[in-house]
Amino acid sequence: MNIKENKKILVLLVFLIVLFMSLVVYLSYFTIFKASDVSNNAANRRGALQEQSIKRGTIYDRNDEVLAYSDGEKGNYQRHYTYPTIYAHALGYYSKVQGKSGLEEKYNKYLSGQDGNRVVKEIKAFFDKSIDPNSGDSLKMTTDTNIQQKSRDLLDEYGEQGAIVVMNPKTGEVLSLVSYPDFNIQNIDADSAAIIERNKGELFNSATQSLFAPGSIFKIITSAAILESGINQNYTDTGEESFGGLPIKNSNQKVYGDVNLNTAFTYSINTYFANKAVQIGNKKLGEVSEKFMFNKKIDFDLPVAVSKFNYEKAESRALAESAIGQGLVTTTPFEMCLATSAIANGGKIMKPYMxxxxxxxxxSSIMKKEPEVLSEATSEENANIIKNMMISAVNKGSGKPAAIRRAQVAGKTGTAQLTSEINNAWFVGFAPAEDPQICVAVVVQNVEGLGGEVAAPIAGELIDYSLKQVNK
Known part of the structure; x- marks a missing residue:
């Protein structure tokens, strides 16, 4: 073999090596960087066919009650929901026609057995016949189905629209998450057209996605800013004060005279909080609100709309309105439950999970979650001061209807005016005040009553029931 032929072979060899390496790089690129895009592409039927060959994993509540399961023959598995209405927004649905939502969508790769552990499962199944490699992984939720049912029943009884969130403030576990009106996830294929035609927002998760003016429950955050700023907490109330041409008045035109922060919070004196917010300035109030997770994306098992406080250019008028939960402030029930949990937990917001x-x-456990701190919202000292004011608001103020015999409730009412007669009624709170186990946020939309008249009674009944459940 001459030198010329050797060169040809060498060139061919180099060409084949380059071609092989190019193929490796190409396949690696799609395997590592584009696998998710390819798998989720609507035109790719391979993923759908794989899902249909897998028995979808079971979903349980915190007490191991089955919430969702699959049965049937391979290739024709059917999804079933034990509580198809009360878990409509918390759990979501899986449908071959309508697709996926909620946890069914978020954790689809685990439930459908597409999480990359298929080969490991098949190897284990070879040695242990009790293991089914053709079944998906299971989820365990933090929710308590009894509390979930109670939350839904209360909204059904008291209003046509609203949302409730119940959490453990010490861990971040969500015990209940309800948006009303809801729908039947078992019948989503048959009912979807009618739901869309009714246009009542049944598919929309108001607990995590709807942005409302919070009304006076935002005074929890304004109070934290006042305490942190160190300004003089005394004030002489005349029943009305003007800010940039905007008159801020107290509820029922009341005049309180000389007051401090505790009195102002107990009786929800609007003029006080508007005045103090203007004193401390937009930057301080904004910075404190962000420690309570306003203007921040919240990492959670379901999508959460970002609560807004556009404080940067707020002048006295907008700042005064925002301090009492109107103006530039919009928030979700989920966020206000988190903000309230900070007061219940010594100033710390725990990362929420469901x-x-x-x-x-x-x-075996694939992904076990443990409690972790999300934000140091305020100091323990200031949290305790606000907690005592929230106790006073329930014992003496508009939060009285939330009081229960079982435990001391700490809370705050809010009334966000939509028109001269229609409001969104709020209550946030926790109990027992001395050792909080339950934190709640309740909003009832489009009602004539105030927060203390509509939302507080719901919260009181729910807190009482929830404490009984968690202490069984």
Missing amino acids: VSDIVSTDG
Whole structure:
């Protein structure tokens, strides 16, 4: 073999190596960087066919009650929901026609067995016949189905629209998350057209997605800013004060005279909070609100709309309105439950979660969540001061209808005016005040009553019931 032929072979060899390496790089690119896009592409039927060949994983509540399961023959599995209405927004649905929503969508790769552990499962199944490699992983939720049912029943009884969030303030576990009106996830294929035609917002999760003016419950955050700023907390109330040409008045035109922060919070004196907010300035109030997770994306098992406080250019008029929960402030019930949990938990907001564990078919834990701090919203000292003011608001102020015999409730009412006669009624609170186990946020939309008249009684009944459940 001459030198010329050797060169040809060498060139061919180099060409084949380059071609092979190019193929490796190309396949690696799609495997590592584009796998998710390819898998989720609507034109790619491979993922859908794989899902249909897998028995979808079971979803349980915190007490191991089955919430969702699949049965049937391979290739024709059917999804079933034990509580198809009360978990419509918290759990979501899986449908071959309508697709996926909620946790069914968020954790689809685990539930459908597409999480990359398929080969491992098949190897384990070869040695242990009790393991089914053709089944998806299971989810364990933090929710308590009894509290979930009670939340939904109360909204059904008291209003046509609203939302409730119940949390453990010490851990961030969501015990209940309800948006009303709801729908039947078991019948989503048959009912979807009628739901859309009714246009009542049944598919929309108001607990995490609707942005409302919070009304006076925002005074919790304004109070934290006042305490942090160190300004003089005394004030002489005349019943009305003007800010940039905007008159701020107290509810029922009341005049309170000489007051401090505790009195102003207890009786929800609008003029006080508007005046003090202007004193401390937009930057301080804005910075404190952001520690309470306003203007911040919240990482959660479901999508959460970002609560807004556009404070940067707020002058006295807008700042005065915002301090009492109107103006530039909009928020979700979920966010206000988190903000309230900071007061219940010594100033710390815990990272919220609704799925505590993902369990493989062999019983091993794939992703077990543990409590972690999300934000140091305020100091423990200031949190305790605000907690005592919230106790006073329930014992002496408009929060009285939330009081229960079982425990001391700490809370705050809010009334966000939509028109001269129609409001969104709010209540946020926690109990027992001395050792909080339950934190709630309740909003009832489009009602004639005030927060203390509509939302506080719901919250009181729900807190009482929830404490009984968690202490069984």
